[in-house]
Amino acid sequence: MISKWRWIIVQFSRKLWVRALLFAVLAVITALAAIFLKHLIPDDLSTKIGADAVDNILNILASSMLAVTTFSLSVMVAxxxxxxxxxxxxxxxxxxxxxxxxxxxxxxxxSFLFSLVGITALSTGVYGNEGRVILFVVTLGVIALIVATVLLWIEHLSHLGRVGETSDRVEQATLKAVQQRIQYPWLGGAPLTDAQQIPSDALPLYAEKIGYIQHIDVAAISHWAEKAEARVYITSLPGAFVHPKRMLARVVGTHELDQEKLQSAFSIANERSFDQDPRFGLSVLSEIASRALSPAVNDPGTAIEIIGRGLRILCHWKEPNTGDSECIIEYPQVLVPPLKLEEFFDDFFTPIARDGVNMLEVQIRLQKALDALAQLGEPFYRIARDHAQQTLQRTNAVMEFDGDKQVLQELVDDLTHQSGHQP
Known part of the structure; x- marks a missing residue:
């Protein structure tokens, strides 16, 4: 698992302005490099390749790139x-x-800043004929880059912001979080399978902020625990909503807690994050389906598609086992509770079953998805069976046509009858 500072750097690198700033700095350096490299160019080369035209080219680039950037920003916001x-x-x-x-x-x-710097430097005469050659060659390269970028941008705009494209991004982010949690089921720490394992005399560590836990730096907690010869039991996982009266962890083996250091290992913000919180991704997918099922949208096809995405994610889940060599334990001094498969089902299936209770096509796909998960064996079978029966009870309370109820009843019976085939 990554440390807090590496995680902060990753979050920082995802900011739009950071990447734009890096490109801008690179453009300025490229434009100014011609001043220092001009001695490498023969004196008469500028007239042979038409480097005198670089002024007009840069003026065109400066005006067009400003307009293209403004247009792209408006499209992006839309x-x-x-x-x-x-x-x-x-x-x-x-x-x-x-x-x-x-x-x-x-x-x-x-490209816009490159043009501005080039025009400014040309007006001062610092380039000379030799510098113009370098600037001309670099400008041609910038034009080629712009053409390729515009073509890529046109293709990208064709699906940017669409429901299917956005849902796919959520699915990929959730699947990545699930796969990471399979590899680190206890965030790199040791398993805390039961809250009864925590000694009664353990010292509580409370949150200092109100918000959602986005990241836990288990390595930093373990480093402190080793120095203090203590054991730390994590009680609040990423995604949990915490406040000053909710415990983040409990500590055994020391009489003094470094509150500031331990609290700083928990990154708390106003919103949940996809990185360490696969339940959040499933909740967002369920939210997309619920919005599609609202009377204002009335798009059961999107809900059916989302059920398929959730099924693909849950099929990758693997229950953690302390004897599994794939489950990495790097910090045995820190004990962390695992995620529960029941919570995955509750986050994803319950809202869809509730909001699509009167739509037969959605209920059929929901029951088939539960049936597919039930065939994975325990504990999938038990949880899928319970959700299938709960969903059927919802629909029976709302649906009026007996034929629809019979169709769903048969699907639930088929799932339940798999019990003889479960290991």
Whole structure:
């Protein structure tokens, strides 16, 4: 698991302005490099290759790149707005972290600044004929880069902000978090399988802020625990909403807690994060389906698609086992509770079953997805069976047509009858 500072750097690198700034700095350095490299160019080469035309080219680039950047920003904002209203505000964050969009805008801004610096330097005469040659060659390269970027941008805009594209991003982010949690089921620490393991005399560590835990630096906690010869029992996982009266952890083996150091290992913010919190991704997918099932949207096809995405994610889940060599334990001094499969099902299936209770096609797909998960064996079978029966009870309370009820009843019976085949 990554440390807090590495995690902060990763979050920082996802900001749009950071990548644009890097491109802009690179453009300025490139434009000024011609001043220091001009002695490498023969005196008469500028007239042979038409380097005198670089002034006009840079003027065209400066004016056009400013317009293209402004247009791209407006399109990007429109895509974010569309995703917020038609998909989910929680999914918009993934669009804002899209590397293609950031690279495109960074290229446009960098090209604009490159042109400005080049025009300014040319007006002062610091380039000379030799420097013009270098600037001319670099400008041709910038033009080629702009053409390739514009073509990429046109293709990217065709699906930016659409429901399917945004849902795919949420699915990929959630699947990545699930796979990471399979590898580090206890965030790199040791398993805390039961709260009864925590000694009654353990000292409590409370949160100093109100918000959601986004990241836990288990390595920093373990480093402190080793020095203090203590054991730390984590009680609040990433995604938990904490406040000054909720415990983050409990500590055994010391009479003094370094409150500031231990609290700083818990990154708390106003919103949940996809990175260490796979439940959040499933909740966002469920939210997309619920929005599609609302009377204002009435799009059961999207809900059915989301059920398939959730099924793909849950099929990757593997219950942690202390004897599994794939489960990495790096910090035995820190004990962390595992995620529960029941919580995954509750986060994903319950809202869809509730909001699509009167739509037969959605209920059929929901029951088939539960049936597919039940065939994975325990504990999937038990949890899927319970959710299938709960969903059937919801629909029986709302649906009036007996034929629809019979169809769903048969699906639930088929799932229940798998009990003889379970290991």
């Amino acid at each position: 895509a974010y707005t569309a995703a917020t209203s038609s998909v989910s505000p929680r999914a918009t964050r993934l669009l804002m972290e899209d590397t293609t969009t950031q690279n495109v805008l960074g290229t446009f801004v960098g």
